[in-house]
Amino acid sequence: AQSVTQPDIHITVSEGASLELRCNYSYGATPYLFWYVQSPGQGLQLLLKYFSGDTLVQGIKGFEAEFKRSQSSFNLRKPSVHWSDAAEYFCAAHLVNFGNEKLTFGTGTRLTIIP
Amino acid sequence: GAGVSQSPRYKVAKRGQDVALRCDPISGHVSLFWYQQALGQGPEFLTYFQNEAQLDKSGLPSDRFFAERPEGSVSTLKIQRTQQEDSAVYLCASSRGQGARETQYFGPGTRLLVL
Numbered sequence: 001a002q003s004v005t006q007p008d009i010h011i012t013v014s015e016g017a018s019l020e021l022r023c024n025y026s027y028g029a030t031p032y033l034f035w036y037v038q039s040p041g042q043g044l045q046l047l048l049k050y051f052s053g054d055t056l057v058q059g060i061k062g063f064e065a066e067f068k069r070s071q072s073s074f075n076l077r078k079p080s081v082h083w084s085d086a087a088e089y090f091c092a093a094h095l096v097n098f099g100n101e102k103l104t105f106g107t108g109t110r111l112t113i114i115p
Numbered sequence: 116g117a118g119v120s121q122s123p124r125y126k127v128a129k130r131g132q133d134v135a136l137r138c139d140p141i142s143g144h145v146s147l148f149w150y151q152q153a154l155g156q157g158p159e160f161l162t163y164f165q166n167e168a169q170l171d172k173s174g175l176p177s178d179r180f181f182a183e184r185p186e187g188s189v190s191t192l193k194i195q196r197t198q199q200e201d202s203a204v205y206l207c208a209s210s211r212g213q214g215a216r217e218t219q220y221f222g223p224g225t226r227l228l229v230l
Contacts, residue, residue, distance in 0.1 A: 004157075006157075032216050036221075041223065042223060043118070043119065043206065043208075043220075043221035043222050043223045043224060044158070044206070044208075044221040045221070046218055046219075046220075049218065051216075090157050090158070092157075094215050094216045100171045100173050101171075101214055101215045101216070102148075102160040102163065102171065102173075102174070102215050103148075103158075103160065103215050103219065104160070105157030105158050105159070106157050107155070107156055107157050108155075108156070108157050
């Protein structure tokens with residue numbers, strides 16, 4: 001079945017530490033891939049996206065993600081987190097099923113930052 | 116510039132009532148999407164409009180859900196005879212181009228609680 005999986009429901013990281021959020025997809029081809037962030041009471045904001053080409057993608061707020069075809073993964077990273085990064089993070093993939101195309105989201109990873 | 120706006124931000128309905136949720140997309144955006152986000156889950160696709168045409172409604176959970184975008188700008192999601200399982204955040208997103216591969220800009224959502 002076509003799906004997006006985020007294995008980690010909740011991650012806690014110390015401020016200034018590095019971060020990696022995992023995302024895997026199940027699809028017959030390489031989809032377009034996205035990472036969104038959702039802060040309380042806010043809409044989802046796009047951090048970065050991968051369509052093709054360079055497998056290391058740079059985004060806003062110092063985030064980057066690496067696409068690995070062999071692992072069907074698109075993990076999000078940040079070298080040094082800030083308290084303001086605390087939020088819910090969603091990985092999404094553009095999937096096509098019987099001619100209908102849509103964004104399919106993972107269940108999200110909640111990020112907590114401790115001082 | 117103005118982003119995607121949604122109203123109301125919160126709605127409490129008694130079971131069996133009809134509700135209407137409004138989405139004002141970014142001006143000039145061709146595509147408009149509705150998603151349903153249950154507590155602790157990622158957004159789930161409901162329906163997609165390209166201008167005034169509803170091209171995909173495969174995600175609508177039942178015939179109690181109806182969406183329209185009569186003039187190709189503002190959209191309304193209507194839920195008839197609401198049930199408790201309809202309680203969720205309803206997100207609207209718009210994008211400049213056609214299809215789901217374009218960057219989608221999300222509104223803050225309408226939180227619906229059905230009692």
